[in-house]
Amino acid sequence: MPRREFPQGVTADSISLRIGHPDPTTLNTSELRAAVASILTTPESYQALEYGAQQGVSSLIGYLVGRINREQGLSLQPDQLMLTTGSTGAVDMIARLHKGAGGSVIVEAPSYADTLHVFRDHGLPLYSVPTDEQGIDAGALLDLLERLKPSGAPLLLYTIPNFQNPSGVTLSESRRREILALARQYNVLIVEDDVYRDLYFDAAPPPSFLALADGVEVLQIGSFSKTLGPAFRLGWLAGSPDAIRRYVNCGTYDMGGGASPFSAHIITEYCRLGHWEPHIAALRERYRRRRDTLIVALRRSMPAGVSWIVPGGGYFVWVTLPPMVQASQVVAEAQARGVMISNGEWYFLDPQDGRQNLRLAFSFAPPEDIDRAIAILADVVTGVISIQ
Amino acid sequence: MPRREFPQGVTADSISLRIGHPDPTTLNTSELRAAVASILTTPESYQALEYGAQQGVSSLIGYLVGRINREQGLSLQPDQLMLTTGSTGAVDMIARLHKGAGGSVIVEAPSYADTLHVFRDHGLPLYSVPTDEQGIDAGALLDLLERLKPSGAPLLLYTIPNFQNPSGVTLSESRRREILALARQYNVLIVEDDVYRDLYFDAAPPPSFLALADGVEVLQIGSFSKTLGPAFRLGWLAGSPDAIRRYVNCGTYDMGGGASPFSAHIITEYCRLGHWEPHIAALRERYRRRRDTLIVALRRSMPAGVSWIVPGGGYFVWVTLPPMVQASQVVAEAQARGVMISNGEWYFLDPQDGRQNLRLAFSFAPPEDIDRAIAILADVVTGVISIQ
8 A cells, every 4th residue: 555645755654644645555456557558459559549529528528528417307308418637627718718718716715725726727817605414505605796896807616525634514405505506696606626525425516507507507517536537637528519619619629639639538448347346436435534533533632622624525624713813824834743734825816814723635545544644734733732 | 450530539430740749659568557556555555545745756756857867968956846746737837926026928830729728718918929940939039029028017938949839840959049048138937838859859958948948937737648658657857956946835636635646656656667767668669650641641642732741750740731732621621631730720829820831640540541631632742732
């Protein structure tokens, strides 16, 4: 079982609850190796190595459309989905087009730090809307929309509705309906980044925005990174035929011949052989155990004044420290004792808003490490509280 | 030997001199299959499937830096190169940063159509400078720089100096020196897209801009697409440490964990085993034969008034038709007879400038098909001339 931190060079004795990477021991399976070998043994194998179609490998598009329709109760057509260079590639294209239209972006507070980075790279004006244990505060969103209305800028709401990164929160169904109604009223494009959707531990998530909007008005992002391997750089984007056509006709996939064609051929074969569904089912069990280990350890050892949200799936647990305890100090002291965690400040437009928060990833480290790491972390927090 | 058009659905009887794809029969080699299999058999194999470092796989960076230093007479350090999602990924990042700085772009006339598409997606103002058989007209560049000077916008010159796409032209050494001097004088960032560099047929290309500038001031783009396989989506960007740091710290590779990590691990292993150099040497022979076949066929069958540039390497031959013959008509009639070629109009900011030009790719079709295609094409051109 690999223990070594990746990709940063941290000592072999450290435990990472910092990186939101899939469990490395789940990635290299015999089924995957068979798919890799298989695509290079047919007379058509050269197709897996050449430039591909801009929209992506059509049989994989067909597979994903069928799966989304089945699982989300939709009736998408193949022209409503394209492959992207991971969810990153989808966010990047959306950001570019939105910037070109002079738009602004609304994100959740907190939101995924790296997506904020991409939006900032594009120079998009960013606004955030507060969230609670049910997700986005619809009243606060209404206030923000009223405030932004006079600018006339096209608006985009970027949300991670299921098992959010970093908070682990799932947006409730009633909130989804309220937010979709607001989006329609104020003409806001909802972009739902749904890369954790399949990794539910208790119950399947509520209807997606795409399902509530019947396959139009909303853009939904998916990815193979969280279940099959980030290194493949393969995700997808689903939405209305018009929107997908616009993205398919972008220069990036024109020049590059679609998103990650070699990976797409491997994954096409892997899915065709029926390996993905049982793999996902096994991951649900695996990550549920890790979440449970983490939550039990927090309950056992964290001092009073510390709270956390129990996620229904995904990779992350969001911790709130007592008011006098700074996340930065806890992160530094935990690191000094070999435990890597994420500072909540990274996930807010104004870092100050996250100064009492920690994000703990339970995806990467094995349960025994999670257990040990939380004991150390609780000790660190207790120590910081005691010297206040 | 695959004959089927890819990725567009053209009939099996057609011959494509249109797509600038590598010869599909050269891609799936036993050496490549061994590299693919090898990276999934080690205890560290999970690293090939996880998120990677933003700069890319360090051993491949080391390999590429060593090779560039050896071949271009440079002394780059590893912090002067990063992996990118093909040359497309490099162009895309450069375009984004340049757009953010309020810049404009100067391209060659003609230039690579798909890169123009990427620049346009970013909303960058584009200007073009004429070229001849020695490449960019330095006098015309000076005039353009004088004309653009009052705007004060940061300028970027995008050039494909070797075996240009679409013209096949190689920029002469004296022109390179003149252009570098102008770039310094007018503070223009030179971006050399050098993806065909290794595929020379007669003599190695003149010193690169990066070499003439001693590893700074210039950005050089390379790719594995033209020799190993476009589907891997792996290229690189070399330049000053400051410039590379800026690009490494972009949100796209932050969020995605570097460019195409799975592909990068395969190619690292392939290169480590010493397979790339002999493969490139074999490709030089193969594509030289195809160029020769194409040129001999043109000489044999094209009517008077048609001219072409004999490229010293790369994938393309650029044809100029007599003034009264329209490329669009020739392209359509050739297609009706099963021969696919590219309309010169696609490669100019003003399509009218290419209405007497054709781009013929000799990379994809086997020599016997090239021979047959040129006979048909010559017949088409002769027919069009006769009815003027």
